[in-house]
Amino acid sequence: MRDRLSEKDISTNMELCKDWALATDGLSISREFVFQSFVEAFGFMTEAALVAEKIDHHPEWSNTWRKVKVNLTTHSAKGLTALDFTLAKAMDQIAKKRLHSP
Amino acid sequence: MRDRLSEKDISTNMELCKDWALATDGLSISREFVFQSFVEAFGFMTEAALVAEKIDHHPEWSNTWRKVKVNLTTHSAKGLTALDFTLAKAMDQIAKKRLHSP
Amino acid sequence: MRDRLSEKDISTNMELCKDWALATDGLSISREFVFQSFVEAFGFMTEAALVAEKIDHHPEWSNTWRKVKVNLTTHSAKGLTALDFTLAKAMDQIAKKRLHSP
Amino acid sequence: MRDRLSEKDISTNMELCKDWALATDGLSISREFVFQSFVEAFGFMTEAALVAEKIDHHPEWSNTWRKVKVNLTTHSAKGLTALDFTLAKAMDQIAKKRLHSP
Numbered sequence: 341m342r343d344r345l346s347e348k349d350i351s352t353n354m355e356l357c358k359d360w361a362l363a364t365d366g367l368s369i370s371r372e373f374v375f376q377s378f379v380e381a382f383g384f385m386t387e388a389a390l391v392a393e394k395i396d397h398h399p400e401w402s403n404t405w406r407k408v409k410v411n412l413t414t415h416s417a418k419g420l421t422a423l424d425f426t427l428a429k430a431m432d433q434i435a436k437k438r439l440h441s442p
Numbered sequence: 443m444r445d446r447l448s449e450k451d452i453s454t455n456m457e458l459c460k461d462w463a464l465a466t467d468g469l470s471i472s473r474e475f476v477f478q479s480f481v482e483a484f485g486f487m488t489e490a491a492l493v494a495e496k497i498d499h500h501p502e503w504s505n506t507w508r509k510v511k512v513n514l515t516t517h518s519a520k521g522l523t524a525l526d527f528t529l530a531k532a533m534d535q536i537a538k539k540r541l542h543s544p
Numbered sequence: 545m546r547d548r549l550s551e552k553d554i555s556t557n558m559e560l561c562k563d564w565a566l567a568t569d570g571l572s573i574s575r576e577f578v579f580q581s582f583v584e585a586f587g588f589m590t591e592a593a594l595v596a597e598k599i600d601h602h603p604e605w606s607n608t609w610r611k612v613k614v615n616l617t618t619h620s621a622k623g624l625t626a627l628d629f630t631l632a633k634a635m636d637q638i639a640k641k642r643l644h645s646p
Numbered sequence: 647m648r649d650r651l652s653e654k655d656i657s658t659n660m661e662l663c664k665d666w667a668l669a670t671d672g673l674s675i676s677r678e679f680v681f682q683s684f685v686e687a688f689g690f691m692t693e694a695a696l697v698a699e700k701i702d703h704h705p706e707w708s709n710t711w712r713k714v715k716v717n718l719t720t721h722s723a724k725g726l727t728a729l730d731f732t733l734a735k736a737m738d739q740i741a742k743k744r745l746h747s748p
Contacts, residue, residue, distance in 0.1 A: 378704050379492045382695045383536070386590065387485035389688045390597045398684050402708035434485070437539045480602050484593045488692065491586045495696045500582050504606035583696045587740070591689035638689070641743045 341426075344417040353425040360428055367420065368413035369428060373435050375406045380438050384408060387434045388427075397423040399431075443528075446519040455527040462530055469522065470515035471530060475537050477508045482540050486510060489536045490529075499525040501533075545630075548621040557629040564632055571624065572617035573632060577639050579610045584642050588612060591638045592631075601627040603635075647732075650723040659731040666734055673726065674719035675734060679741050681712045686744050690714060693740045694733075703729040705737075 345353070347366070354362055360369045375381040381403060392398045400411040412428055414421040447455070449468070456464055462471045477483040483505060494500045502513040514530055516523040549557070551570070558566055564573045579585040585607060596602045604615040616632055618625040651659070653672070660668055666675045681687040687709060698704045706717040718734055720727040 378695075378699060379489050379536075382492060382692075382699075383485045383489035386488040386688075386692070387481050389684075390481045390484060390594060393594045393684060393688075394597050394600075396598075398711045400708070400710045402706070404706045405704050434481075480593075480597060484590075484597075488586075488590065491582075492696060492699045495582060495586075495700050496702075498700075500609050502606070502608045504604070506604045507602050583693050583740075586696060587689045587693035590692040591685050594685045594688060638685075 341422045344419040357428050368411055370411045373408045375438055378405050381406045381408050388431050391430045397427055443524045446521040459530050470513055472513045475510045477540055480507050483508045483510050486537055490533050493532045545626045548623040561632050572615055574615045577612045579642055582609050585610045585612050588639055592635050595634045601631055647728045650725040663734050674717055676717045679714045681744055684711050687712045687714050690741055694737050697736045703733055
């Protein structure tokens with residue numbers, strides 16, 4: 341889980357993470373989430389924090405009111421690992437119910 | 443907001459809170475929420491806590507894994523007030539996106 | 545971690561969990577925490593939730609304003625396991641900084 | 647609360663916020679908090695979020711593992727207001743119990 345992924349593996353994973361952007365150096369991925377309110381944004385962060393702590397892999401993220409910007413990389417591998425994509429997909433799922441709510 | 447509601451006002455509010463049960467003594471309302479996981483349940487609790495602290499009106503609630511039981515009453519009014527229904531409706535909204543998510 | 549503890553092991557653990565009460569049937573332990581505010585109580589719950597999710601062992605707990613009541617048991621073992629005491633000790637540590645703050 | 651503070655008022659407030667830095671343009675204040683773990687950092691963020699939502703004044707903040715960087719300003723006033731210092735002092739109090747814990 342903590343081995344650096346090959347370019348090919350990264351490409352395959354990016355196919356499943358359409359809303360994420362790969363950094364030009366290929367070492368991290370990022371996404372901005374926009375919610376309806378601070379309450380929703382922080383609810384998202386709490387659920388994501390529970391997942392992050394469980395898999396022992398934490399995001400670099402910032403929050404301003406109803407926006408959350410996330411950057412994922414694995415420092416110990418100096419690049420992207422399976423853990424980054426596990427966390428990215430979990431965040432997508434957590435955000436989905438909020439972003440799609442009427 | 444902190445005046446005790448009449449029976450008629452309680453009835454009108456209960457029409458909008460179909461998933462809540464009025465206690466037989468008419469002094470409190472309760473609802474059980476069932477989510478897909480502990481993470482969802484605690485995300486719900488965090489958003490609800492933010493609303494509760496904002497309106498300075500807090501629930502009596504318990505959590506066991508993916509279930510959250512809520513009881514609302516206003517101690518200072520010895521019964522139900524507009525605040526209880528404000529919090530109940532906010533909780534319904536917060537839960538809705540999770541409960542309806544595929 | 546999920547094997548039911550012997551009476552002797554429970555006694556040894558209870559020595560380290562002085563603020564917890566063993567149920568008369570010996571199947572669960574409980575503690576009530578009282579904080580200075582709802583904000584502190586919910587901050588405690590959030591840190592405890594992160595630990596609980598990480599070890600995949602969740603409390604039965606209730607919150608009323610600045611109080612949090614916790615009951616710990618392991619359903620799959622029909623009694624107390626090492627996980628219950630791991631979570632109890634983690635909760636004690638999380639609460640300590642708040643309870644001892646001036 | 648939402649009126650822009652004079653330079654003199656900012657100076658007086660900065661005396662009480664020794665751990666915060668005033669931006670060179672005088673329009674915002676910032677502080678970095680370092681905790682013992684991600685769990686502590688996120689517990690701090692949750693308590694701070696509850697205060698922020700209550701006073702309807704939200705931080706710009708980022709988190710990387712056990713560090714939290716905070717920047718406070720009031721966009722509507724294009725500078726610092728009493729709300730920024732209210733939130734700064736509340737954050738200091740919330741962090742204190744964690745930072746001073748043994």
